[in-house]
Amino acid sequence: MPLLKAEGITAGYGDTDILHDVHLEVNDGEIVSLIGPNGAGKSTLMKAVFGLIHPRQGSIRFRDKEIAGRSPYDIVKEGMCYVPQVANVFVQLTAEENLEMGGYLLDERLLPERKERVYELFPKLRERRHQRVGKMSGGERQMVAIGSALMLEPELLLLDEPSAGLSPKLVDEIFDNIHHINETGLAVLMVEQNARKSLAMATRGYVLASGQNRVDGTGQALLDDPEVGRLYLGG
Amino acid sequence: MDISQEPDRAPVKRDKRLGERVRDVVQTRAFLLVSIAVVFVALLVLARFQGVSGERLLSLAAWGIMLGGIIGLGSIGLTLVYGVLKFPNFSHGALVTLGAYFTFAFLAWLPQSEPLRPLSFGWEFPVALVLSMPLVGLVAVAVDRAVYRRLRRQNAHLVLFAMASLAMAFFLRSIIYIAWGPDFHFYFPGRANPALELPLNIRVRADQLFILVLALMLMLGVYVLLERTRIGKAMRATADNPELAQVRGINTERVIAWTWLLGGALAAAGGTMYGLSSQLRPEMGFWLLLPMFAAAIMGGIGNPYGALAGALIIGITHQVSTAFLDPTYGPAVAFVLMVIVLLVRPQGLFGRGGG
Amino acid sequence: METLILIKSVLLIIPIVLLLLLLLPARRWRLPMAVVAGVVLAFALSASLPSGILAYSVSFAIMGCVYALLTLGLNIQWGYTGHLNFGVAGFFAVGAFTSALMTVEAPTGIAAQYTQMAFGLGLPFLVGVAAAALVSAVVAFLVAVPVLRLRMDFLAIATIGVAEIIRLIFQNERWLANGPQPLRGIPQPLRCLVETQGCGWLPPWTTTVLEPLTPRDYPLFYLTIISLFVAGAYLLMERACRSPWGRMLRAVRDEEASAAMNGKPITYVRIQSFVVGAVIMGIAGALYAHYTVTIDYSHFHALFATFLVWVMLMLGGSGNNRGAIIGGFIVWGVWSGTAFLANAIEPLLALIADDLPRRAAYFRWLLVALLLAAIVLFRPQGLIREEKRVSRYLRE
Numbered sequence: 001m002p003l004l005k006a007e008g009i010t011a012g013y014g015d016t017d018i019l020h021d022v023h024l025e026v027n028d029g030e031i032v033s034l035i036g037p038n039g040a041g042k043s044t045l046m047k048a049v050f051g052l053i054h055p056r057q058g059s060i061r062f063r064d065k066e067i068a069g070r071s072p073y074d075i076v077k078e079g080m081c082y083v084p085q086v087a088n089v090f091v092q093l094t095a096e097e098n099l100e101m102g103g104y105l106l107d108e109r110l111l112p113e114r115k116e117r118v119y120e121l122f123p124k125l126r127e128r129r130h131q132r133v134g135k136m137s138g139g140e141r142q143m144v145a146i147g148s149a150l151m152l153e154p155e156l157l158l159l160d161e162p163s164a165g166l167s168p169k170l171v172d173e174i175f176d177n178i179h180h181i182n183e184t185g186l187a188v189l190m191v192e193q194n195a196r197k198s199l200a201m202a203t204r205g206y207v208l209a210s211g212q213n214r215v216d217g218t219g220q221a222l223l224d225d226p227e228v229g230r231l232y233l234g235g
Numbered sequence: 236m237d238i239s240q241e242p243d244r245a246p247v248k249r250d251k252r253l254g255e256r257v258r259d260v261v262q263t264r265a266f267l268l269v270s271i272a273v274v275f276v277a278l279l280v281l282a283r284f285q286g287v288s289g290e291r292l293l294s295l296a297a298w299g300i301m302l303g304g305i306i307g308l309g310s311i312g313l314t315l316v317y318g319v320l321k322f323p324n325f326s327h328g329a330l331v332t333l334g335a336y337f338t339f340a341f342l343a344w345l346p347q348s349e350p351l352r353p354l355s356f357g358w359e360f361p362v363a364l365v366l367s368m369p370l371v372g373l374v375a376v377a378v379d380r381a382v383y384r385r386l387r388r389q390n391a392h393l394v395l396f397a398m399a400s401l402a403m404a405f406f407l408r409s410i411i412y413i414a415w416g417p418d419f420h421f422y423f424p425g426r427a428n429p430a431l432e433l434p435l436n437i438r439v440r441a442d443q444l445f446i447l448v449l450a451l452m453l454m455l456g457v458y459v460l461l462e463r464t465r466i467g468k469a470m471r472a473t474a475d476n477p478e479l480a481q482v483r484g485i486n487t488e489r490v491i492a493w494t495w496l497l498g499g500a501l502a503a504a505g506g507t508m509y510g511l512s513s514q515l516r517p518e519m520g521f522w523l524l525l526p527m528f529a530a531a532i533m534g535g536i537g538n539p540y541g542a543l544a545g546a547l548i549i550g551i552t553h554q555v556s557t558a559f560l561d562p563t564y565g566p567a568v569a570f571v572l573m574v575i576v577l578l579v580r581p582q583g584l585f586g587r588g589g590g
Numbered sequence: 591m592e593t594l595i596l597i598k599s600v601l602l603i604i605p606i607v608l609l610l611l612l613l614l615p616a617r618r619w620r621l622p623m624a625v626v627a628g629v630v631l632a633f634a635l636s637a638s639l640p641s642g643i644l645a646y647s648v649s650f651a652i653m654g655c656v657y658a659l660l661t662l663g664l665n666i667q668w669g670y671t672g673h674l675n676f677g678v679a680g681f682f683a684v685g686a687f688t689s690a691l692m693t694v695e696a697p698t699g700i701a702a703q704y705t706q707m708a709f710g711l712g713l714p715f716l717v718g719v720a721a722a723a724l725v726s727a728v729v730a731f732l733v734a735v736p737v738l739r740l741r742m743d744f745l746a747i748a749t750i751g752v753a754e755i756i757r758l759i760f761q762n763e764r765w766l767a768n769g770p771q772p773l774r775g776i777p778q779p780l781r782c783l784v785e786t787q788g789c790g791w792l793p794p795w796t797t798t799v800l801e802p803l804t805p806r807d808y809p810l811f812y813l814t815i816i817s818l819f820v821a822g823a824y825l826l827m828e829r830a831c832r833s834p835w836g837r838m839l840r841a842v843r844d845e846e847a848s849a850a851m852n853g854k855p856i857t858y859v860r861i862q863s864f865v866v867g868a869v870i871m872g873i874a875g876a877l878y879a880h881y882t883v884t885i886d887y888s889h890f891h892a893l894f895a896t897f898l899v900w901v902m903l904m905l906g907g908s909g910n911n912r913g914a915i916i917g918g919f920i921v922w923g924v925w926s927g928t929a930f931l932a933n934a935i936e937p938l939l940a941l942i943a944d945d946l947p948r949r950a951a952y953f954r955w956l957l958v959a960l961l962l963a964a965i966v967l968f969r970p971q972g973l974i975r976e977e978k979r980v981s982r983y984l985r986e
């Protein structure tokens with residue numbers, strides 16, 4: 001049984017459909033990479049999975065439970081967390097408060113231990129825990145964002161362009177972190193502009209274009225596919 | 236508030252035109268503080284010019300702090316709702332009035348006790364206040380459920396929220412008129428509350444000191460709530476980024492309900508304090524609306540501490556101006572301060588960024 | 591007696607024809623139809639209605655016209671440009687007091703002790719109206735320049751403040767316009783036609799013809815005057831809204847960024863529309879002052895002069911001038927009608943509590959507040975949607 005299975009998703013904003021009959025699957029422990037040109041509907045698919053927009057048609061099942069049409073704060077309880085591409089931290093709150101908000105659904109007694117784990121993963125955050133996130137750099141914000149999503153110890157982590165706007169060195173660091181997170185047994189579904197890097201790390205990948213599935217396959221197979229390379233990986 | 240928005244320290248090295256430089260200077264916090272100070276000094280000079288004694292000015296300033304506390308109680312709720320729901324709630328003044336009248340109703344119902352000298356009221360007054368606060372909070376929640384939540388579900392535009400709140404302002408006000416009539420009321424008609432002589436010849440009444448202490452205590456409570464409790468942090472998080480709050484598992488509808496409850500309760504406290512310091516009348520909340528908005532804008536919308544600071548500035552300025560201006564011009568004084576803030580630094584004293 | 595009805599009918603023709611022109615759908619036969627039906631209706635009404643009811647209808651229609659003007663002014667600000675002006679009452683008051691100060695003769699002698707005013711020029715009616723328009727424009731400009739570049743919710747707060755302060759000034763400053771005391775004796779245009787001595791500047795036969803009219807019949811003249819003002823404002827607005835300027839307003843309202851990128855002078859345009867709207871409100875104020883003869887600050891309460899106008903515009907349909915006028919009349923009708931309702935429920939209220947009957951009037955507020963809330967919730971586009979036709983060169 002797949003962890004997440006989305007079938008026949010048609011969704012969009014207002015009257016405009018962006019996704020047409022899209023499917024997607026994530027299994028336990030996998031890293032699944034979602035790539036495609038700008039405007040392909042990658043972020044829209046993530047939002048649809050997470051209930052931020054409600055799909056017009058199709059089913060989204062998480063651990064065989066239908067979640068399409070439910071609210072994000074409800075979906076979180078099922079064991080799936082999401083890091084949006086932009087505005088993914090509370091800039092007015094401190095780093096620590098951000099983590100606490102990540103663990104909003106937890107029993108308060110569990111918070112210190114969970115925070116400790118995040119600080120182990122991102123030692124830099126421990127130093128700046130009482131700093132307001134609005135004053136932090138892009139890389140640190142991304143750590144806060146991913147760290148908050150990890151607070152609930154989800155089974156599946158949705159990352160929307162985690163490397164967007166970061167310097168090459170920080171990109172590598174974030175990818176290392178994702179890899180590390182995945183090794184602890186967490187499945188990851190991510191959208192990435194850095195298609196080569198993410199496919200190299202991914203178990204499987206989906207290529208999306210104009211709101212439709214184009215190619216599916218293992219990460220390596222997609223990297224080797226000459227057409228994918230030509231069209232979506234920049235030659 | 237996206238990632239690309241770096242802290243505002245990074246200076247851009249390029250030649251600026253004189254106009255831009257002037258604008259950069261004008262938009263700093265320091266400039267705003269200086270301009271408020273200038274207004275204030277101008278008031279003092281005007282007052283001295285009219286032969287107002289220093290002692291009287293000090294007393295006025297002391298009353299101003301008290302008035303600032305009252306305005307602050309109202310504006311905290313206003314700014315929280317503004318921050319979380321992103322619309323100016325024009326019915327907040329009506330909540331203030333409603334709180335004052337609810338306390339009035341409870342006082343009529345509770346047994347009267349001996350006044351706690353030198354205060355003008357007995358134990359029944361704080362009890363009535365404590366009863367009235369959550370009740371107004373519940374009214375605010377009910378209005379939200381009946382009107383604003385529907386609009387949220389329709390993803391309505393901000394202006395529809397503002398308009399609905401104007402409708403609710405008149406709705407609540409008409410209910411107040413129907414229930415209590417257009418005449419003045421006093422909590423304790425005819426009861427004397429002589430002024431105490433404090434050092435520096437400051438004359439304040441014990442009731443006024445009570446108002447100040449109560450306002451400070453409630454502010455402290457708000458501080459603890461927002462900084463130390465989970466629901467308070469969730470309120471700040473929801474104000475900051477409602478969508479992300481949902482993504483993090485926060486039931487934003489519940490947070491919004493708590494925000495209304497808190498805002499309504501504080502408005503009720505503000506209204507009751509105002510009623511105690513002068514008298515009750517159906518228009519009292521509308522009269523406070525402008526100072527409350529001015530305080531919220533001055534402090535930066537969504538920032539309760541900023542609202543309190545703004546309220547103190549407005550309260551003092553207002554009271555000092557009564558030395559030579561008709562007191563009914565109070566809203567005008569608040570308005571002038573608000574316009575200065577809007578011109579100089581629309582994001583408020585404690586808002587971030589320039590321009 | 592017969593001549594009286596004849597004269598009344600003739601006086602009613604213009605307002606009724608204008609009303610019919612507004613209500614009838616735009617077809618080729620609209621104008622002749624409206625004229626014929628208007629003449630018939632005018633005669634039928636003045637012949638059949640008892641004079642009391644006719645007089646009430648006329649005064650109702652005059653106030654409806656005042657509100658129609660206010661609503662038209664708000665429509666250009668809110669409906670076409672998206673300005674959230676919660677301070678209609680302020681511009682209304684400025685217009686009313688300006689025109690009053692321009693046209694009233696300054697009192698002399700003992701009267702000057704009872705009526706203080708900054709000046710009283712005793713100028714003609716039209717000069718007063720023009721001055722009202724001008725002063726409203728200046729006030730609107732002063733408000734608009736600092737505030738319009740900010741977020742629209744700040745404009746709402748600022749305008750509510752401006753209106754309140756304007757009201758406070760007219761309440762407190764005795765020297766300006768008699769402070770809290772009413773300012774009386776605002777002259778009425780063409781009033782001399784119904785006075786016995788007649789108008790000196792008109793040929794004497796007018797006095798003879800209008801002989802049967804008494805001063806009580808004066809509102810008939812005023813209705814004609816004010817309905818012409820409404821018609822003029824309506825035509826001007828329609829013209830403007832179908833012009834490039836009107837399209838630019840809507841572009842700024844709907845897609846400010848792209849309007850700016852297309853080289854439209856956004857700030858300038860927004861100020862223009864705000865000022866134009868305020869001018870119409872100021873004219874409405876002037877016409878109100880000349881109709882009621884006596885004004886004081888309490889007439890410019892936010893309820894009557896801001897809130898009702900918003901209900902009217904929202905009901906009629908923002909962005910639609912026809913809807914604005916119709917909404918104005920409907921809500922004014924509801925408001926006037928609920929006065930009877932309030933009277934009717936008084937005995938009922940007396941059963942509940944002794945104090946209640948005296949407060950029956952406030953049930954009208956309640957009703958209108960609920961009406962606005964209902965419009966916002968269930969039909970924010972109003973009765974008549976915004977017309978899609980944006981240019982007189984386009985036919986649907």
